[in-house]
Amino acid sequence: MNKFPKNFLWGASSSAYQFEGAINQGGKVPSIMDKFDERKNYPKGITGFKVATDHYNHWKEDVALMAEMGFKSYRFSISWPRIIKNIKGDVNPEGIKFYNDLIDELIKYNIEPVVTIFHFDTPTFIEEIGGLDSNQFSNIFELYAKVLFENYGSKVKYWLTINELNMFAFVGQVIGVISEKSKASKWQIMHNLNVAQAKVIRLCKKMLPNVKIGPAPNISSVYANSNKPEDHLAKLNFDQIRNWIFLDIVCRGEYGTWFKNFLKKIKEEIIITKEEEEILKDSKPDFIAFNYYSTMTVEYVSAQDIKKTLDNKIDQHSGLVIPGVGKTVKNKNLPKTDYGWEIDYVGFRNTLREVYDRYQLPIMITENGIGAKEVLTKDEKIHDNYRIEYYQKHIKAMSEAISDGVEMIGYMPWSAIDLVSTHEGVSKRYGFVYVNRDEFDEKDMKRIRKDSFFWYKELIERNGENI
Ligand code: BGP
Numbered sequence: 001m002n003k004f005p006k007n008f009l010w011g012a013s014s015s016a017y018q019f020e021g022a023i024n025q026g027g028k029v030p031s032i033m034d035k036f037d038e039r040k041n042y043p044k045g046i047t048g049f050k051v052a053t054d055h056y057n058h059w060k061e062d063v064a065l066m067a068e069m070g071f072k073s074y075r076f077s078i079s080w081p082r083i084i085k086n087i088k089g090d091v092n093p094e095g096i097k098f099y100n101d102l103i104d105e106l107i108k109y110n111i112e113p114v115v116t117i118f119h120f121d122t123p124t125f126i127e128e129i130g131g132l133d134s135n136q137f138s139n140i141f142e143l144y145a146k147v148l149f150e151n152y153g154s155k156v157k158y159w160l161t162i163n164e165l166n167m168f169a170f171v172g173q174v175i176g177v178i179s180e181k182s183k184a185s186k187w188q189i190m191h192n193l194n195v196a197q198a199k200v201i202r203l204c205k206k207m208l209p210n211v212k213i214g215p216a217p218n219i220s221s222v223y224a225n226s227n228k229p230e231d232h233l234a235k236l237n238f239d240q241i242r243n244w245i246f247l248d249i250v251c252r253g254e255y256g257t258w259f260k261n262f263l264k265k266i267k268e269e270i271i272i273t274k275e276e277e278e279i280l281k282d283s284k285p286d287f288i289a290f291n292y293y294s295t296m297t298v299e300y301v302s303a304q305d306i307k308k309t310l311d312n313k314i315d316q317h318s319g320l321v322i323p324g325v326g327k328t329v330k331n332k333n334l335p336k337t338d339y340g341w342e343i344d345y346v347g348f349r350n351t352l353r354e355v356y357d358r359y360q361l362p363i364m365i366t367e368n369g370i371g372a373k374e375v376l377t378k379d380e381k382i383h384d385n386y387r388i389e390y391y392q393k394h395i396k397a398m399s400e401a402i403s404d405g406v407e408m409i410g411y412m413p414w415s416a417i418d419l420v421s422t423h424e425g426v427s428k429r430y431g432f433v434y435v436n437r438d439e440f441d442e443k444d445m446k447r448i449r450k451d452s453f454f455w456y457k458e459l460i461e462r463n464g465e466n467i
Helices: 055-068 093-108 124-129 137-152 165-171 186-207 229-251 257-265 274-281 345-359 385-404 451-461
Strands: 009-013 073-077 112-118 158-163 212-216 222-224 288-291 296-299 326-329 363-367 408-411 433-435 447-449
Touching: 009 112, 009 363, 055 093, 055 447, 073 158, 093 112, 093 137, 112 137, 112 363, 124 137, 137 186, 158 165, 158 186, 158 363, 165 186, 165 229, 186 212, 186 229, 186 274, 212 229, 222 229, 229 257, 229 296, 229 326, 229 345, 288 345, 345 363, 345 385, 385 408, 385 451
Parallel strands: 009 073, 009 408, 073 112, 112 158, 158 212, 212 288, 222 296, 288 363, 363 408
Antiparallel strands: 296 326, 433 447
8 A cells, every 4th residue: 555656756846947047148048037036026135036046057966966866757847048049939059958968967867857848937039929918829839849849859758838827827927927018818828828738738749659748737625714605615616716727628628617607707708719729629638747835725705895805915825816706715724834835735635636536647746845944054954854744744645645546657846956936035945955045145056965855865765665
């Protein structure tokens, strides 16, 4: 019982713009993230992404650390603006070489590369065609993906389409992924991304029939705050809006009836062409990858009352309010991280069960983890027992989901090495390896193994047994 499969992909994750830095090196063109910290609503006192934790100049050392931990896989994203130079689609050879070298180095250590095609860092040249608002977005995205498939298709067996397409739609402004110039509704942006995702899945199947590709949304069980029937209804509706519409469209090829009616009710329209309908039907994934941090608890509030009850912290896990449907509330049964995210390992098992029951596809976890403020001890150590405890409980919950019957391929928590948070700076640390820099003092970027590094290494050696 509770056995992890023999070839289980133990590893960890990162994303290009949060890890690489080097925004002006190697022929990279600007991305929407390069100047995120110069926007009016960017929180004060925290760094942006210009230098990040300088993986671009430390990649060999970083891969060696992953190999030392015994990683079987590493999930990272390719930076679109490092690969493509302009709207015409001209390719940057230096960018191609950077990821070729990285992939070769991983393979040298028998680490399976798991590649996210697009993780938030839209090149600014996309604005020339109207950015994510435009129905041309999917064509430009497809051209970029083609370059990746041509260059890395023989070496990369696992591809992920778009990171957290659902968070793009819901908290895009907070995590900086939506341009300030954008005018389209969140639902139209969601749809444009869904079409882009479908086109790339279809292209992948055509060009690389032997590799596997899947989506990577942020999914979590939703609880009703009470046993009031209205709260249960809010839960069912939030399930749809937060989770299922994003997986239904990619796994079943269409938006469900509830969602179509909901759009009519709120007088929102998404423009879907006949051609898009066909593409969406014709592009099914091989597996589901998802990111899991926390569950969501909701209650019903009427459309009239909703303004009075707004929670002012809006991010990936709180502050979601949908008029006439309900709003997120705190779950008093759950402890929280330093940054206020609820910790729910039983919820992890529940979420795995729900996703598997609904779609019956193998599952890969591409993010899970705890963000914490950490300070080096005098002898340069990080005693992160809270992280060990967090992972121990989540991995145990995952092993229980396996004995419940869920088919799991891999676990790649966030993050391999410290990097910069989407909107809370570099002090919100997630890695197994500490990087010696502060918000504005870049110091020496020295890599230092945390206590969790040694714990995870041992866990991988035992293939998660006796967790
Ligand atoms: C997910 C994103 C990641 C990552 C993580 C932690 O939503 O896919 O890019 O950053 O959350 O979130 P944060 O950086 O906001 O702490």
